[in-house]
Amino acid sequence: MAATPTQDLPPKGGYAPVNFTRIPARSYFNGYQLFAGFGVVSAVACYMYYKTYSLVRREDIEMRSGRLAVEPLLLAERDREFLKQIRRNRDEEARLMANVEGWEVGTYHGERIYKTIPSERFMRSSNQ
Amino acid sequence: MAAHIAPAFRTPMTDLVGSVMTHQTGSRCADFEMRAMECLEAYGVQRGRVRCVDYLDDLRECTFKIKQLARVSEMRVERHRQWLMGERSSEDHYAPPARSDAY
Numbered sequence A: 001m002a003a004t005p006t007q008d009l010p011p012k013g014g015y016a017p018v019n020f021t022r023i024p025a026r027s028y029f030n031g032y033q034l035f036a037g038f039g040v041v042s043a044v045a046c047y048m049y050y051k052t053y054s055l056v057r058r059e060d061i062e063m064r065s066g067r068l069a070v071e072p073l074l075l076a077e078r079d080r081e082f083l084k085q086i087r088r089n090r091d092e093e094a095r096l097m098a099n100v101e102g103w104e105v106g107t108y109h110g111e112r113i114y115k116t117i118p119s120e121r122f123m124r125s126s127n128q
Numbered sequence B: 001m002a003a004h005i006a007p008a009f010r011t012p013m014t015d016l017v018g019s020v021m022t023h024q025t026g027s028r029c030a031d032f033e034m035r036a037m038e039c040l041e042a043y044g045v046q047r048g049r050v051r052c053v054d055y056l057d058d059l060r061e062c063t064f065k066i067k068q069l070a071r072v073s074e075m076r077v078e079r080h081r082q083w084l085m086g087e088r089s090s091e092d093h094y095a096p097p098a099r100s101d102a103y
Helices: A033-098 B012-017 B030-051 B052-066 B066-085
Strands: none
Touching: A033 B030, A033 B066, B030 B052
C-alpha cells in the first residue's frame, strides 16, 4: 500500500465568501444636468459667434466701401500714366530715328498708317 | 480683295453662316470692316476694288498690322545698329521701362 499522495485541497471549512457585488462609478451629474450644461455652453458660444460675425461683416462693408471709393482714382491714375508713357514713347522714337532719312515720327517712312483715319485720332495698338 | 471667298449661290443658309468669322465681335477692326463692307455693298466687288481701296487697305492694316510691325522692326534694328556702331552707350541702349502699374 503506497503512502497517501499530497493533494491541494481547500482549507478546512471551505473558502471565505467572495464579494462579487458591483461597485458602480461615482456619478457627479445626472442626464438632465448634462443636457442642461450642453445647452448653456452652446448658448454662450452662439452669443459669442453672433458678436464676432457682426464685427466681421462690419469690417467687410468698410473695406468694400473703401475699395469702391478709391477705384475711380486708381483707374484715372492708370490712364494718365498710360498716356504719359505713350508720349514718352513718341519722344523716344523721335530721338532714335532722328538720323534716319525719310522717317517721320508716327509714320512708316512718311507713309501714314491708316489712310482714312485723321492723324489726330489716337488709335490704340492693342488687340481690342 | 483677292482673297475674298464668296459662295456661288446665295441662299438663306449661306446668309446664316456667313457671319460666323468676322471682326464684328468687339474687336479693334470692327469699324474698319464695317466701313469696307458697306462700301463694297454700295459699289459691288468689281468697282469696289477700285473705289474703296482706302477702306480695304485700312482693314488689311488693322487686321495684320503690317506697317506697325514693320515700324517696330525697323526701329529695333536701328536701335541695335546704333549701339553696335557706338552711337549709343550701353546705359542708353534701351529706354527705361514703363511703370508696372500702368497698362
